[in-house]
Amino acid sequence: MYLLKYSNPMARIYDNLETRFTEGLQGIITNVGVKRVDFCVGYFNLRGWDLIVNEVDQLSGDYVYEQNDRKFRTCRLLIGMHRPDEDLIRSLYGKKILPDADYVAKCKTAIARDFKKQLLIGLPQKKDEWTLRRLSAQMKEDKVCVKLYLREPLHAKLYLAYRPDDNFNPIQAIMGSSNLTYSGLTRQGELNAEFGDSDSAQKLAGWFDDRWNDRFCIDITQELIDAIDNSWAGENDIPPYYIYLKTVYHLSQEARSGIKEFALPPEFRNTLFDFQQNAVKIAAKHLNNDKRNGAMIGDVVGLGKTITACAIAKIYEMTFASSTLIICPANLQDMWDKYKQKYDLKADIISMQKPIDVENTWNYRLIIVDESHNLRNSSGKRYHNIQDLIHKLDCKTLLLTATPYNKDFSDLASQLKLFLSEDQDLGIRPEAYIQSLGGEREFQRKHSDIYIRSIKAFEQSDKADDWSELMKLFLVRRTRTFIKENFAKTDAENGRKYLQFPDGSKSYFPERIPKAIKFKTVDGDQYSRLYSDEMVALMEELQLPRYGLIKYLSETKAEEASPMEKRLIENLSKAGQRMMGFCKSTFFKRMDSSGFAFLLTLKRHILRNAIFLYAIDNKLRLPIGDENTLPDDFMEDEDTNGMFGFDDDNLGEEDGNGKEADLIIPTDMAYYEQKAKTHYELLMQKNNVSWLESKYFKRTLKQHLNKDCQTIIQMIQLCGQWKATEDQKLNEFQKLITQTYPQEKIVLFTQYSDTAKYLCRQLRQQGIEHIDIATGGSQNTTSIVEHFSPISNERNYPEEEQSRILIATDVLSEGQNLQDAHIIINYDLPWAIIRLIQRAGRVDRIGQQSDHIDCYSFFPADGVEKVINLRKRLNARINEAANVVGSDEVFFEGNEQNLRDMYNEKSGSLDDVDDNDVDLASQAYQIWKNATDANPELKRIIPHLSNMINATKLTTDRLNDGVITYAQTRSGFDVLAWYNSKGEMVSQSQKRILQAMECSADEPNAEPAEQHYDLVKKAIENIGDESSNVGGILGSRFSTRYKIVQILEKYYDKPLDLFFSEENKLELKYAINDIYNYPLTENTKFNLGRMMRQRNISNDDLVEYVLDMRKNNQLCIIDEDNSSNKEPKIICSMGLKFSEE
Secondary structure (H helix, E strand, O other): OOOOOOOOOOOEEEOOOOOOHHHHHHHHHOOOOOOEEEEEEOOEOHHHHHHOHHHHHOOOOEEEEEOOEEEEEOEEEEEOOOOOOHHHHHOOOOOOOOOOHHHHHHHHHHHHHHHHHHHOOOOOOHHHHHHHHHHHHHHHOOOEEEEEEOOOOOOOOEEEEEOOOOOOOOEEEEEEOOOEOHHHHHHOOOOEEEEOOHHHHHHHHHHHHHHHOOOOEEEOHHHHHHHHHOOOOOOOOOOHHHHHHHHHHHHOHHHHHHHHHOOOOHHHHOOOOHHHHHHHHHHHHHHHOOOOOEEEEOOOOOOOHHHHHHHHHHHHHHHHOOOEEEEEOHHHHHHHHHHHHHOOOOEEEEEOOOOOOHHHOOOOOEEEEEOHHHHOOOOOHHHHHHHHHHHHHOOEEEEEOOOOOOOOOHHHHHHHOOOOOOOOOOOOOOHHHHHHHOOHHHHHHHOOOOOOOOHHHHHOOOOHHHHHHHHOOOEEOOOHHHHHHHOOEEOOOOOOEEEEOOOOOEEEOOEEEEEEEEEOOOOOOHHHHHOOHHHHHHHHHOOOHHHHHHHHEOHHHHOOOOHHHHHHHHOOOOOOHHHHHHHHHHHHHHHHHOHHHHHHHHHHHHHHHHHHHHHHHOOOEEEEOHHHOOOOOOOOOOOOOOOOOOOOOOOOOEOOOOOEOOEOOOOOHHHHHHHHHHHHHHHHOOOOOEEEEHHHEOOHHHHHHHHHHHHHHHHHHHHOOEOHHHOHHHHHHHHHHHHHOOOOOEEEEOOOHHHHHHHHHHHHHOOOOOEEEEOOOOOOHHHHHHHHOOOOOOOOOOHHHOOOEEEEOHHHOOOOOOOOOOEEEEOOOOOOHHHHHHHHOOOOOOOOOOOEEEEEEEEEOOOOHHHHHHHHHHHHHHHHHHHHHOOOOOOOOOOHHHHHHHHOOOOOOOOOOOOOOOOHHHHHHHHHHHHHHHOOOHHHHHHHOOOOEEEEEEEOOHHHOEEEEEEEOOOOOEEEEEEOOOOOEEEOOHHHHHHHHOOOOOOOOOOOOOOHHHHHHHHHHHHOOOOOOOOOOOOOOOOHHHHHHHHHHHHHOOOOEOOEOHHHHHHHHHHHHHHHHOOEOHHHHHHHHHHHHOOOOOHHHHHHHHHHHHHOOOOEOOOOOOOOOOOOEEEEEEEEEEOOO
């Protein structure tokens, strides 16, 4: 034991308040004659070495005896409080021998891990990088030696400086409370005293030597060197390729886990291609996440979504001994039944159009919704029926669709909300939208009633980046190009890409070739009369009052309406101008299809107007049916909702030879007036029609109905009778199937069943055999498809029972295999390229044997510019009318450039337009797999790379330089942020950033930009404000939160009574505090809003409801994730440095 005599009563004090300890420590190190130093500390922060790194460099070093060995030392550092696991230390207690090699190795591993973690705390800085590299160099040069003291926790802080040539005072000592950390040396209040007398210093030096030489002391110098050198601060050259792969390794974590965790059922192992097997496992992983409860397979048309879903159903069936419910369009029920039989699935199959008895439905574990894009409209009865079923069963939901969204991100939200509640915590936030508002607080200010990590929060965002990040949690989507690049083989003989079946057969990827059929037109013929300025001018005159009945409502008379009628009035023609716009645009689309279909539409429109006029003249009720809503696929086609019992629309009178005569549409209003009474009486017998008294409407309704009838009659007269023999478009089609392709199978698509039926009848009359037709009215489309394409549907029909020509509407654009054919004909003008691509996907599917798909479209031979100009003119007038009510509706799909491209047979026009739209997890996983297949050693290297590492690659794009930072938020959400050299945000889109990071294995690591770490800091600060909640924002005074807090606070101030006890008051205080700090649940918010609008609800009722909801944990969304003290984690960063070379 060493007894210290403090002979110098004037010991110098360092407290970081009046005198910095740094000054004292640097002072004794740099004193004249000092050759070496010894430090004993409780804790050591590697970055804190910055304050003495230069001073240590200046020391010359000296010899010292350690356990009778003479060693040259410059700086010895003993650490007493950094300790491995207590169980490891306890295993050594009581032993009389030195620690064995195994024990030492375990201790070193544990301590090295702790110091590696230490290096990942805080932000990387240039200064710290330099300091750590110098420290590593000093340890390598034996200037610094570090040991760990393990006998017992050692919290001493002792700093010794040796100057052996000073005979009077050879050792200077400082002892006190400061650790060798940045805060201990400079910031926090400490007490350290310097001892200058020789006796005391000698005793302190002896005390240090005893512990340095203790058998429980372990040298960790090499471990610290390794920790620094393998960290972001190391001098080892990190290739940019490693940063790229480290990024995709983390982004593909869920995909990799799913592929490892799930095994395919035996019957699918030799049936599915690798890319299909991946989809099964990744989707199963998504489904298995209890926070999500659903997944979506969105592979493009023709990649086998149905069989993939069957494999997932089989996994659930085998794992949980449960059944699956398959909800699909009616025309796909037979197809699903085939798959059910083939794979022996325990499944029930029901039509999407059929109402489901929610209360009495079997308890399914999995529900598959096929063609889920049909449920984009979240306000429909069909949607709510299926949603109620899913929520009641609390089951897993798998959505299948090749078109996850059509025009708007709300399409995606609607589908996800089939299984997500509006306030469910998704774990991620719409970051791009939040930043566009100015941060989280601004989001809460604008959307105070919306939980920031919910699907409802995402619904507020119009940022593609946000939706891409959201869909990473649910979507598995691959495109044809993605499959070709990553899963296909190349035929050595012809260079073509193909997939190989287990039996060795090959499925090639054919080329889609656009071809134009140009039919002649002559001035004055029936086509030129259709596409005339006069015809479009008449269209523009139409007022279409049936689609805007609300404009004609007499408010004074409507006050007499019954409650049921008032509800009907309230919902009446909400679409208003939009409905009128869609109706006019449909006239034009029908004209694009065929004159026959166009004339039938005009006839129906007059008759429907006549029915209204009959009711008004006879003071009868007006029929209000589904036509007064706006369905997703709105078209003024034949009588799709059964409101009108037309029985003579599609058949003309026969001529003397038994053939259908030319179509002549009556132009005498008396004809329609005579029909109106009969049809009105038929309507009275239907149960899908609502009724309103005609007296509720103004006289102008009748006037405008009459005027429209006269205008439509003028349109019919302008067109004249439709002569099939002079239908040049029909004649060209006939030549194509009898002369160009007399033997091949051909599929013709048209948007309208009137056109399909017209073509089928005309061809049959010409003696053409083996023709079939499939429309929405067909009883068994699966049987029709199997007889047309038996091979691809695994059927064996003799040739005489097969059809060669199939005329179909888009009822066959979903879920059917037609790849026995390779010729597609689009009869209508191809304005929307996406529709043609989807149709081509019916034959461009796995199993297609042809090396090309011929995709024909019809055009007037003299070009398309006149048609384009007419559509532009009509569209402008429609939008002009719609803008009156503030709408910017697009009434025509597609654009004129599509038309020009197809007319000119532009190569590549029919390639998938969304070939880059691969889900992020699949894309990242495939990058990882391709890299590790090429170099298996990467599987060992990349996962062990430290976080925070960086590299820089050169770019020739001056505008897109800067730094890409990959980090994870406190809640574990992946964030990729790209800032240019000016500090401006370039992108947060993970897909775009992955493309920018892409590089090859031999990409050299360039010198980083001076501001590299500054840009990393900017990215982290931008995401660092994420918090679990932002309290104190109630929103506007009209919000439910604001109103209920006002009511509750007033109630809280009332005197106590028999029904409002002290306990009730305390509970109310807690409830007010919760509402003030957290969002209300959607259900509670809805119910409180409704209760506050009701006059018979008292404040007592409101308080009771609030307290009940709080007791049941249903009042507010309180984030239980205790992540408020966590910091964002920096995974890696990549610099993009401009170079002109």
